[in-house]
Amino acid sequence: MNEMDRKQLNTTIYRISLVPLLSLLVAPLDSQAHKRSEPDNERETKRANILIILTDDQGYGDLSCHGNPVLRTPNLDHLHSQAVRLTEFHVSGISTPTRSQLLTGVDNLRNRACQWGYGLEFMRRDIPTMAEIFSSTGYRTGLFGKWHLGDIFPHRPGDRGFQESVRFGGASIQQTPDHWDSDGFDDFYWHNDVWKQYKGYCTDIFFDEAMRFMRECHRNDMPFLAFIPTGAVHDPCFVDNKYRKPYMKIKFRGQPLPENVHSYFGMVSNLDMNIGRLEKFLKAEGLRENTIMIFMSDNGGVQGVPIYDAGMSGTKGSLLEGGHRQTCFIRWPAGKLRQAGDVGGLTQIQDLLPTLLDLTCTGMSRQVKFDGISLAPLLRGQDQDLGHRMLVVQWGWGAKGQGTVLWQHWRLTGGKDGWQLHNLENDPYQKTDVLADHPYIAARMQEQYETWWRDIEPALGLYECPHIGDPKADPLTLTCFDYISHKFLRKGYFNVCLQSCVRKGVGVHGKWRLHAVSAGNYQISLRRWPAEADAAITAGLPLQELTDPYPEDLPDRRLWYDTPQVGVALPIVSAKVRLGEKLQTAVVGRDDKVVSFVFSLPSAGDVELETWFFDIHGEEICSAPYVEIKKLQTGTTF
Incomplete structure (x- = not known):
């Protein structure tokens, strides 16, 4: 989030003072001021x-x-x-x-x-x-x-x-930010x-662990x-x-x-x-x-x-009722x-x-x-x-109209073909669009959505990202889970967030958005495998031995993300890194577990990081799934 964006929202957002607590935040449309309801x-x-x-x-x-x-x-x-x-x-x-x-x-x-x-x-x-x-x-x-x-x-x-x-x-578990x-x-x-x-x-x-925590709190x-x-x-x-x-x-x-x-x-x-x-x-x-x-x-x-x-x-993942109506028990x-x-x-x-x-x-x-x-x-x-309440359920990248409006038993659901209106009282499975039969209801709900959208729209351009160079988290490890954009280098679709994708050696190119908290020299180390796997960039890995034996003979892949995978070896011979506008390349040795670069950042601020692994012909194989970034102390030689 940049400084101009913060200033534009200063009328509605109040930064919390943690000790003591002063005030909270956002005053969006149709929200209600928090008024304490006193107990007896x-x-x-x-x-x-x-x-x-x-x-x-x-x-x-x-x-x-x-x-x-x-x-x-x-x-x-x-x-x-x-x-x-x-x-x-x-x-x-x-x-x-x-x-x-x-x-x-x-x-x-x-x-x-x-x-x-x-x-x-x-x-x-x-x-x-x-x-x-x-x-x-x-x-x-x-x-x-x-x-x-x-x-x-x-x-x-x-x-x-x-x-x-x-x-x-x-x-x-079994995603790239998790332990290998x-x-x-x-x-x-x-x-x-x-x-x-x-x-x-x-x-x-x-x-x-939760019970241990609660016991300790209670006894203290x-x-x-x-x-x-x-x-x-x-x-x-x-x-x-x-x-x-x-x-x-x-x-x-x-x-x-x-x-x-x-x-x-x-x-x-x-x-x-x-x-x-x-x-x-x-x-x-x-x-x-x-x-x-x-x-x-x-x-x-x-x-x-x-x-x-x-x-x-x-x-x-559905905007229909079964996708977002949930249990809530309070005792x-x-x-x-x-x-x-x-x-x-x-x-x-x-x-x-x-x-x-x-x-x-x-x-x-x-x-x-x-x-x-x-x-x-x-x-x-x-x-x-609560009879007057209209709620909006929407998530994701923030495409206008890709949400659902809730009002009593009515559901106005958006999609690529426009809005549909359903009456849950006589159509709980939402099979019949009755928008044409109830134009007033639909218009009121569309108006609510438009008002809601105008209210949240200023926040859609804001973003957060990992911070590098802060002593509280130095070094910092990135994984492909947080690529802000990526593309596949070969045909097929893969979930790049899974460890099985790394094991397969899927050709995917991605980049990260970072925030450097200060100027200085940063060491950027690329890995094919996470540090705990203790394997060379070019090496393969054996099949994972699972504690739960049941999946071994199971034909239905819905039990887990993917069939167990051998970690394939990749013919990587060189690597390249872009940090902001600066580029560097390096040779990758056969036994290298990591390949490192040092970049100098002249100032604090947001910066993009992009990586490449290449074969002997200069063809890209993939980006680095794991990257470690460490700020070097003043006076460090390299």
Whole structure:
């Protein structure tokens, strides 16, 4: 984000002062000023703990309490029976935008973490996060699982307010920001930005670490914000066979369940088991009563949808109802909330941060505005009219008209062929376009979209990027996950964010956008393989040995991202780097694990980085999937 852009938005954005907390941010269209809804006894509820569980790719229908005819989730069903349940709750259609909206209370196109990768998963740093807000008011903050909002400084959990974190890299295991050759068992995870190996299964570990964190906070008399964004049930669907086997025996509509569903439902079963463990822990530690517990998932379902779609069309990534309508269970026994049960009215994930500020009586010296509103009155059983609300669900690169407008039971959905209007009351699967029959309804909703678009449009040109040269993160490692643009050098499509793509030696050329915090000399080191693989640039690697044996004979590739791959050797003999307008080339030796260059940057500021690996004929093979950048000390010779 450049200085001119910041000045243009100064009328609507206020930088947070973390100690003490002063004010928050954006005053978008139709947002409501945050007004505290006082509980009966502020002193008793002021220091309530907060526990948020956000599962990954678990659809609305992937719970037995929502009617799934095959899957069994007894512990989630029990939580369902005890919670206030927002039945018209909406998230984004994919992972990162949902997470950024949860943590900022601001629409993803405004906070700019609006896509799952390629440099668009970074939240704007002038918008404070939930963790920054609560940590500044005395809460201990921790994250355990999936971050997916940037693995590079200054966008890591610790850079954005989480005082402790245990997490994998990227959007799932086996992506390039993650530790090499992870498979969900005995993996390495970032613990406060240092790789550490943990014994056990990924979901179990994240719950273990979260419970340890909560126990330590409680015993030190510190309120906590514990965030458990699980990697489950995102693929690859590795899981212990004991959770998979029950579903291998089940028939649905007279046919065995598809192989991929065995593992998918097995992962949900393991997740449910951990919810049960968590519940026992909260009771044993005396934390259950005064902990605000929220359970939800990040987008529509995936592999379970063909078994049960919960009466909706659309899956993950869809603008249809099934792509963004989600579960939201809220429980707080000591908080004097309304009786457990279903509560209607359009709500969205952007509402949760202002709601939590209200419920915990987090004091601020100014009125606060978000894209979401506080639902505290609704949760306390007070009248809160949501019938007038119109919401917009949109994410991605920010193409106008590529969103959906929600109003009561109406859905106005945009696409390449224009707008369509659906009435969920008599058309829950959104099969019939009734726009011509209800022009007034459509016009009102289109007007809302146009107004919303004008309001968020100034933010669309803003961006965040990795910072180089800062002592807090030097050296810094880039991966192809954050190419801001890329092209394939040979025919075919590949997901360049996957470790399997690196193993295949896919010909892809990409570049990064960086921000140098200061002038000076920078060493740029190119790798074909990550440092922990300890392999030469030209070398091949053996097939990964997977802990979960089940996929070996499975023909259905939906179980994981790709078939297991041998790491192919590449005939690389030279490399080239462009930093800004400067170019350098170097020879790559047969045994070289890294090839390094030194560039001098005359000033701080934004700069592009581009890399090439060439064969003996001067033909490009690919860009470097991994790059390490280190600022050299003054006086360093080279």
